[in-house]
Amino acid sequence: MPARSLVVARNPEPGSRLPWLIRLPLAEGPLVLKAGARWPRTARVYCHLAEDWPDDPEVVEVVPVRVCARRGVAIDLVLDRPRENRSQLVFTSVRGREAIFWQSARTAAAARPGVRVPRRRASGLAELVILVDTRERYPYRFGGRQARTERRALGAGDYGVEWDGLVVAAVERKSLADLSGSLVDGSLGFLLADLAALPRAAVVVEDRYSALFKLEHVKPGFVAELLAAVQVRYPAVPIVFCETRPLAQEWTFRFLGAALAYAQAEPATGPDEPG
Secondary structure (H helix, E strand, O other): OOOOEEEEEEOOOOOOOOOEEEEEOOOOOOEEEEEOOOOOOOOOEEEEEOOOOOOOOOEEEEEEEEEEEEEOOEEEEEEOOOOOOEEEEEEEEEOOEEEEEEEOHHHHHHOOOOOOOOOOOOOOOOOEEEEEEOOOOOOOOOOOOOEEEEEEOOOOOOEEEEEOOEEEEEEEEEOHHHHHHHHHHOHHHHHHHHHHOOOEEEEEEOOOHHHHHHOOOOOOOHHHHHHHHHHHHOOOOOEEEOOOHHHHHHHHHHHHHHHHHHHHHHHHHOOOOOO
C-alpha cells in the first residue's frame, strides 16, 4: 500500500453513525477519522477523530494522494485521480464542541447559498490593527473600515499585522512608476527576498497590468518580462494589480485581515506542512 494514499475502510464499531474510517497521510503522521461517507459528493461529510487505525481493517478504497497539507484550520486533500479529487477538511466547533467537516467545492457552495460579500469587516475581525511603516509618506487611512492604524518601523513592507508579538503579514504598496523603476534597477528582487521571509506577504500595485505596456522610454514588454522573472523567482510573494489607489487600499485591508485570522487559527492545528 503506497505511503502517500488516502485509505478508506469500514468502521468496525457496530451501529456507529459514522460507518467509515479514513486515514490521511499528513507529514507529521497519519490522521485517522470516522466519517459519515466515503467522499463529500452531495453534502458536507461530518467527521470525528478516531483513536487509532484497526489492526486488520476492511479496506474498501486506496487512492494515491498528490497533496495532503494542513493549512490553518483546514487540511487540503488532493487525490491523484481525474474526478472527485479535490476536497478540504475544516476543523471548527459546533455549540462548543469540536467538529470536522469534509467538503468539496460543490458541497461547500451548496452549504452557503446566497453568501454575502463582507464589507466593513475583514475576515470577521471586530477590529483590525494595521501597522504602518514610519517611512510611508502618504499612507492609506482605511476610512470607513473597522480598522485602526499604528505607526511602526517595519522590517519589510509598508503595512503589516502582528500576532503574538510577531509580524505575520505585510503588504508593500507600489505605484506603477515605483514598480517599473525597481524592476529596471533590480531593487525589487531584494525587496521580495525580504518579504518572502515573512509568513505572508504581497505587493499591491495601484494601476492596471496593461499599463506596463504603455510606459515611456522602454520597449513594450520589457518591464513585463522583468516582472515575470521576479514573480517566478519569488512565488510566495504575489504581485497584485488593483487599478486604483482606493482598490489597492481595499485589497490591502482584506489581505491583512485574512492573514491575521489565519495566524490566529494556526496554534490550534499546528503550522503549515508541506504537501
